[in-house]
Each structure stands twice: as C-alpha cells, then as structure tokens.
Amino acid sequence: MRVSLRVRYAGPAALAELVRAAEDGGYDGLWVSEPWGVDAGPVLGWCAATTRRLLLGTHVVSVFARTAAATAGLATSLQTLSDGRFRLGLGTSGPQVVEGWHGVAFERPVAVTGETIAVVRAALAGEPLQQGGSRPLRTAWTGGSLTVPIYLGALGPRNQRLTADAADGWTPTPYSPDHHATFAAPLVDRLAGNGRTVAIAPVCPVAMGSDVTALLALEKGWSGLYLGGMGTFYADAARAMGFGDAVAAVREHWRNGDRRAARDAVPDGYADAIGLFGSPQRIRDRIERYAAAGVDELVVELRKPDLGDQLADLRAFRKAVG
Template sequence: MKFGLQIGYWGAQPPVGQRELVTAAEECGFDAVFTAEAWGSDAYTPLAWLGSGTERIRLGTSVLQLSARTPTACAMAALTLDHLSGGRHIVGLGVSGPQVVEGWYGQPFAKPLARTREYIDIMRQVWAREAPVASPGPHYPLPYTGPGSTGLGKNLKPIVHPLRPDIPIFLGAEGPKNIALTAEIADGWLPLFFTPRMADMYNEWLDEGFARPGARRSRDDFEVCATAQIYLTDDPASVLAGLKPVTALYMGGMGSEDTNFHAEVYRRMGYGDLVDEVTALFRSGRKDEAAAAIPDEVISESTLIGDADSVREQIKVWEAAGVTTLLVAAGSVQQIKDIAALA
C-alpha cells in the first residue's frame, strides 16, 4: 500500500504551510501529492509551485475539471509540468457536474462519457506527436469549422517534444458506466467515498472496462488511488462527530436536489432512505439535524479511524479490496510522519 497526500483546493484564502507538508511527505516516502480545483484556485499553479521543491514524489491532480480547459490546453499544461518535474506528472481528470460546468464554465454538460473519451484521445495525440492533432468531434472538433469559423484553422503538432509520449491519466469516476470507461481508457481510478464493503461491485464495473477491446491496462498494472482519510486517535467518537457535517454536505447539499452525483454513491452503498432524509433536512436549512441523522457506520466504512494497530489492520482490508494508494489529507508534518509509520 502506498500513500498520497491530498492538498485539495484553496478556501477563502491561500493556505499556509503546504510546502512543509509536501516536503515532509516526500521525505517520509509518500508516493504522490495531488491538488484539486473547484471554482476558486486552479490545480496546476499550486502543483507546479509545490512540486518545484521536490525531487521524487509524483505530482498529480485530483481532479482537473474537463470544462476548465480544452483538451489541447490541458495537454500543453501536462507536458510542460512533466518536463519541469522530470517525468513525475499524473493527469487526474473529472467531468464535474452540471452546476459547475454550466454555471461556472458556461458550457453544456451533455454526454460526459463521450466527451471524456474524445478529450483523452486528443491529449494522447498531442503527447505522441506522431502527426498533426485532428479530431472529427463532435465535442472538440479540430480544426474547428463550425459557426463563426474563418476556415483558416489547420491541424498542428506541439512545438515542444513531450518528455514522455504517454503521460498517465487517472479519472475521477463515481457511476458504473464511468468506472468501466476508466478501466478501458485510463491508467488509474480516483474514487471518492470508496468502501471495501462494495469492492465486488466496483471490481465488476472495472472488469467490464478491462475486458473491452483495446483496453490500455489490466488489473495488474492499473492504479486505484482512493481518497480515504486516516485519523489516529483513541477517541473515534469525537472524530466521527466532527466528520458528519461534511458528509451531510456531500450527501444532501452538493449539486441540485435532483442531480447530486455524490448522493448517488451513497444510494449505491445502500443508504437511499438516509440520503432522502439528509437531503430534505439540509436543503430546508436544518444542517445540524442533517448531520445528526448520519449513523457512525456510514462515516467509518469510508474512513480509517482508530489507534495505530487498528488502522494497520484496516489498511490491509483496503489493500485486499484492490486499493493501491490511500490518498489522505494532513494538517501537520507530525501527522504525515504518523501516517507514514503505518506502512
């Protein structure tokens, strides 16, 4: 089992002390560090800044939003960072949701699976640099010849020769079709709210993708980097209580009442009635009641909580479920050292 450090995205102000955390993660043997983006800070700028002080640790995004960049722009950023880091970049991508895509980026959300497939194909054409990049569309036609076109567009190769012709791509996927697509066309999966209890279901979806003609990977060389916070404590009850408000937000307050992909994850875990209850409470402004309605086991099955010996045993369960990397957050250098000592 490997560990990755999840830096996430900024809140109202830039966070302090992240350079120290990333340095400690590298010194303690963490495999990777990941940044994220929502509708504030972007993922690439902090990753380049933080990565400039490292030598070994892999630099990933978890995740870049497809609609934030055209596929060629994303490929340019990736090949640039891959050069600057000596070949340590991981491109983590996700489609986000309609509220962000249409409300923040001003783009249509339709056909996310087809857009993802087309997007990745274009990125890999850029890195391969075997021929001018071309795509018939319909989502990212190259060259563009639609309404308003001058007719002067031409297919181009990147000026810069990529350091690696095949930079690894991980996908943040939650639904069965998206997870199967991930196994077919990507190099790794970035699950959120993973639980070993549902491993058979996840593996069925992954195996569907691995079995498709032309699949890039097999179970043996595919990475599963699961976000799974680790809390070393002798007081699990207080930790569980502190996590319930955040869980209520994801379960009942993300997206819209009718379209919340995170809520669907919990429904597939068997918590449909709870999702309905938490959503109704959260969206009526009763957020404290929404948090209180969540049972402890809902939190604990997606989180590793307990003393060091207990967490070590839990890590074995996650590893047996197919997870190759636990992607964790940390608030201090000492916390990173404590987590590293579990391996």
C-alpha cells in the same frame, strides 16, 4: 500499496509544510485538488520545483474547466517540469460547479471525458489535431513525445467503463473497500472483458486519535456536503454501498437549508466505511481491507482542520501503516 497525500491548496505556508512532511515522511505521491477558484497547475509547478521524488498529480481537474488542448498543455508543462513524475487526474465535476462557476453547459460528461483523453494523448504524442474545421496543428512543444498516466475520478457505470477502456488509473471518492465488489462492478466487469489493468487509487479520509466518534464527526461534515449538495453521483455511490435511506435524509435536510441536520443524518457506519479513523492500532487493523480489495495506492486526505494537527496525523499515519 503506495500511500499518497491529497491536499487542498490553502496558501503557500501550509502547502510548504505539508509537502515537506510528505516528502520527508516517506509518502509516495502528492495529489492537488482543484476546487472552483483555485488552479492546480501553478500549485503543482511549485511542488515540482520543491520536491525530488514525490509523484505529482491533479486530483482532479474537470474536463469542462479547460479545452482538451489546454489540458494537454497543462500535462506537458507539469510532466516536463517534474522530470516525468506527473499524473493527470480527470473528472467531470458536477453541474453546480461546471455551470455555476465555469459557465459551461454540463452536457455529455462521459463523451467529453473520452474526447479529452483522446486529444491529450494525441497532443502529447505530437500528432496533429484538427478541431472546429481549422487546419491541423501540432503542439508547439519541441522536446519530443510524452507519456502521462491518466486517472479518472469515475463513479457512474458509464464513466467506470470508460476508465477500464481508456485510462491508466481509477481514483474514486467516496470509496469503501468493504463494498468494492458492488461499488466497482462496472469497472471490474469491463476489465475482465478487455484484458486491461488499471491502478486503483481511491481517496481515503484520515483522522487519528482515541475518540472515534469525534473523528467520525469530522468526516460527517464533509459527507453531508457531498451527499446533499454536490451532485447525484456521490449520493448514488452511497446508495450502492447500502445507505439509501440515509442519503434520502441527508438530501432532504440539505434541500431545506439545514446543514447541521444533513451532517447529523450521515451514519457513523458510512463515515467509518469510507476512511480510516482512530488509534494507530485501529488503523493498522482496518487498512488491510484496502489491500484485500486490490487497492494499489491509498490517497490520504487529512480531515482535521488545524495545520498542526494535520502534520501530526500525516506523520503518525505513515508510521502506523509502515
């Protein structure tokens, strides 16, 4: 099982420290998220120039944030700059970001994702694209065809089926190995029918220490945001895991503007189910759940806010899991 790091860009100094620690510490890959206001492309270009062996990826870029052809251009640039180490992570995001930040209608998300995959693959292969009734155009890249693995951050059943049919990897968040059979049922069923395989690379929040309750509180702050205010797909995933009553409470508090109550309504059991928290021994014991579920790559997201604590957890986690 590979172990990779997902980072949220917070400036060049912190990025340099985390990337260096991941490269030197034996991590297999580095994923860069793209929240609103940050472009993952330049960040990953810098990472490509300053690393030697880490696999690099977007985790994830919204299919609504760029035209499909522009996404193909992003993949072309990063695959060539990294000497073949790039992976394209795609997702839909949600209407709050797509409409509120990008100013684009959040319509036909699964269809747009499928169309984006098709255009990206065709453009990278050097095939002509004809869009909007104009004459066909080929990519201006003259270095030959490229192959870039495509991962989808798919949670809904239709998007999971699209992953099984057209993608190379599945990288969900949230994810719990304890609920894999239910949570990933559409993906598993479709793969059983079409004979394909995809890499399973879920996000795994991590915080290390002896006070598990305090560490879970770090995750509950993030989960309150995602379950309460970031679209129904995160809430639906938690419901599928059996936390329907808690989701209802979190969302009610969020609608009422009580962020603290929303955080506190997230059960410890939910936070513990979607990440790895505690001492090195506790983490060693619990990481076997991911291997047993068939996870190919664990995408670690550090939950402590302080950079020094993040670096310490980054090193300690890799040592703990071997």
